[in-house]
Amino acid sequence: MTTPAPRFAGVVPPTVTPLTQEGEVDVNSLERLVERMLAAGVDGIFALGSSGETVFLTDRQRDQALEAIVKTVGGVVPVIAGCIEPTTRRVLDRAEASARLGADALVVTAPFYAIVGPHEVERHFRSVAASAELPTLAYDIPVCVHTKLSTGLLTRLAAEGVLAGVKDSSGDDVAFRQLVLAVAEHAPDAGFGLLTGHEVVVDAMMLAGASGSVPGLGNVDPAGYVRLHRACVGGDWDAARREQDRLTRLFRIVEAADPATAAGATRGVGAFKTALALLGVIDSNAVSLPLRPLDADETARVRTQLELAGLL
């Protein structure tokens, strides 16, 4: 008897949401972005995550983006949809919309803005999972929600079948390793997906037992992440490391924006979109307020990194 493969595994890039200059969803660009990912061989698509500027979009725009993604994917791989709202009821409204629009699973963070503790966090995930039609993955992203999901909580919810997996963007590799082992012991038959969100250590986290990755940088180089994943799965760790090293260098595009005038989301999402525009995948590097798009100098620095990585 073997442990079942997690349903949510492999390379699952979190798509950016291309925008027009007027701030509307650029559906054509989004379709091209997703098609390129599928052509590269990705194993799933994560719609409306942090890279997707979810918290910047209106509900109408979120629906529009998810609809376009589901249509483009056409059932070839699972689409997991971010339902990123501060509290339970608002998450459930997004869960309903996601199910209606054809998503295959939900991704839900701990509550945010609201000041909560472990009991509220657990009640949140249990309430969402109990009411939602689709399988629920936890999104562990303390840098945004300021709560770290504990190994104990995740293991318990995995074992009970409340959660189908986790996207780990916690930056806490020690906890992730402990989670891998705890899930193997307490929920061996759950098919619980252990996805790392850290695009520069995918090889290391795969060695540590991850099921796959949700790499923001996979917007820019999905083929690289597919090669990396296959090398890991095939046990060719030297090849994996080489590919990872190239991608880790490519990740320096997020340092292109001037730190004196741009922070976190501007630098990250702004760089991904700028790279995609330079690659001709999307039409514009426009981002949502209060972010700003990268300027000409910053764009030139992104171009340099794309050239060094062999993408331009």
Place this chain on the structure above:
Amino acid sequence: MTTPAPRFAGVVPPTVTPLTQEGEVDVNSLERLVERMLAAGVDGIFALGSSGETVFLTDRQRDQALEAIVKTVGGVVPVIAGCIEPTTRRVLDRAEASARLGADALVVTAPFYAIVGPHEVERHFRSVAASAELPTLAYDIPVCVHTKLSTGLLTRLAAEGVLAGVKDSSGDDVAFRQLVLAVAEHAPDAGFGLLTGHEVVVDAMMLAGASGSVPGLGNVDPAGYVRLHRACVGGDWDAARREQDRLTRLFRIVEAADPATAAGATRGVGAFKTALALLGVIDSNAVSLPLRPLDADETARVRTQLELAGLL
């Protein structure tokens, strides 16, 4: 020539949003709550703030609550409406709804969830104020949004007329005092409202130069806060201190919920609602998921504090 009085000043309680057992807005209870505040002599009402469970409500519920508050207030005092969303466009959608429903001003936090820096924060407030019809107050609440608004930013936006005031829930009295002086120097004619959100140090912050307060505990004892404010304005600091000491003791209702199973919002909003239900002002102490209502033991502890404070 004298400095103009801020338009947003005095006691401006942030209303809780009473809920039915089914989680819907209990409009009758809300009306009674607001009427009691008006009868106590408050100077304004803050709708849909943190105490109002804004981030737990759907947009429809927010509209319903705001509409009931505006109708009940009937123009007697200003209604300021929380527009608490992570990013600019979503705030502007709430700003539009608030104006349509008759609010007199907006209250806006720094972006949250999104990872931003000082430039994004400043662009956020400038963009909101430029597009919104109503005056905008900043809501400085780092415990929820994890960004402290700097004295420099607030002073600049006060002097330029971008912001009409601040609700300070930063817990940083040193910065608040520095802001008071900076506003007096750089924006003396702005009528900039300096409202403290810390209900247990209103006397001290009034001495330090606040224009008024936004006390969550003012849901429970609005008359106490009106007396406190009048004592401060009248220079009777001993009376102010005695009233504040009583209210500070009353604030111990937020310690009624068992810390082993309840955190921040459960303990605070849960206690305010429980007290109001005990006082017969609202029908139920129901709160939104993932919070839980206070149980019988916890309710008994709230009752004790109400008795000690002379309210029951």
Place this chain on the structure above:
Amino acid sequence: MTTPAPRFAGVVPPTVTPLTQEGEVDVNSLERLVERMLAAGVDGIFALGSSGETVFLTDRQRDQALEAIVKTVGGVVPVIAGCIEPTTRRVLDRAEASARLGADALVVTAPFYAIVGPHEVERHFRSVAASAELPTLAYDIPVCVHTKLSTGLLTRLAAEGVLAGVKDSSGDDVAFRQLVLAVAEHAPDAGFGLLTGHEVVVDAMMLAGASGSVPGLGNVDPAGYVRLHRACVGGDWDAARREQDRLTRLFRIVEAADPATAAGATRGVGAFKTALALLGVIDSNAVSLPLRPLDADETARVRTQLELAGLL
């Protein structure tokens, strides 16, 4: 029957430790500094606190500074000596030295560097107080030690006579107010000293029930803090506020150092020493590595503030 006055009350400035260019304690300057404080009418001296660069000095230098202070004070007011070390035994070694050198009380922080929780923190204070000859005050300074002392802990240790007082540099005025009331209820006869360390809100904290202050800025203008304290004690809150406002503006000397190349301790202690050198009280504005002294431009900005405050 009345509550006994705390022994440690009034204005208790935390002396800087003047240094020579070679980094040795400048005893003559230190004596002049302390004499000026005594002449201003201070109620105590806090030696070897954060402003005193304690964690930058060797044990020999600490002894030298404390010895000079005790000698200069000559028993006129109490000398309280910082025993700032990461853990219990090291604190006790400093406690022994402090007693030997003639200090009247100890000031002790929560453990630092070591990762501890509430039980370790409580054991630390109990162990120190049990072994030390002198009364012990807690130093609540989370910005340095990254632990906030809870109201419950402080009240308990006050009631049991373990601690003789607290220097509150927590920046948490809400907790301070709650502590004032809790001590009044649970330790009314303890003579527990409630000293605020925030020099820009002394009037507000005195209104809230503080026994006195430990103002770093009291190095520069001890007479101003004595006037402020007396106004508070005499109930002349308008005079207190005016004096405080002047001092709060004077505190802008800590913004003189360029934030691009200087942080926290450089800006604070560096400015105090520069002001004292400009005032002719100490010979040099030298600070300890890795801090740097303020340069000529920065010194000019300090001079401007001293002039505005009427000190030069």
Place this chain on the structure above:
Amino acid sequence: MTTPAPRFAGVVPPTVTPLTQEGEVDVNSLERLVERMLAAGVDGIFALGSSGETVFLTDRQRDQALEAIVKTVGGVVPVIAGCIEPTTRRVLDRAEASARLGADALVVTAPFYAIVGPHEVERHFRSVAASAELPTLAYDIPVCVHTKLSTGLLTRLAAEGVLAGVKDSSGDDVAFRQLVLAVAEHAPDAGFGLLTGHEVVVDAMMLAGASGSVPGLGNVDPAGYVRLHRACVGGDWDAARREQDRLTRLFRIVEAADPATAAGATRGVGAFKTALALLGVIDSNAVSLPLRPLDADETARVRTQLELAGLL
């Protein structure tokens, strides 16, 4: 031409400092501990690190422990000595003692307690390295000192030869991977040692490019870490992962102490010492105040983990 091997590489366990019941250094136990590590084939010894309770020991005790370690090691492998003090001069005093007692290198953290910024941190390392006789390694441990050393700083100091390596206990695998690549590009000939301090992800960090590890758990199972290291170096990643998985499970001894009454250091160092006492390597599981030793129930839980790991 090949990149030189770092001098500080391989398995370098940070020794605990065994204590007697009276709190004195138990030199005999310490010698046995070190001999067991040497017999296991470790590549170096890290004396007086966080696991060594450095900040709990007096200078005399530190000297005693370091002397015993150097003598026992007898030059077979390098001894690197923690010089963990808040500020530059105090570090240099420890650096001098370390050199005098025969250490081969120093390990130095960012300043702590003192409030500093990037310029002060850089000046600290440059000042220490300029004055110290021995090579200096940086100790990146934000959980204790509350400053993360930036990739830029470490790369610059590596390239200039100021630092000989880093012990990374930052818990930030993303930054560690970026550091590995930056050092390879900018300081390829520096022989800069990249040591991970996270004992549960050594395989992953070795894949990512670490030179070795400083595993606290290596006190308990040095042979396991030597096998793990050799598997990594030999490219047998499956064997490495199996060994790491076993060790990661063994690391659960740090969960043995009751979290209701014991935090961080008590749970970690307390467990290591308890395990070593159970294994007969050291005489007592005594720890320094304000920590407490593990009790009988907790010790039983450690025993269980030792048995599961095949050590008992």
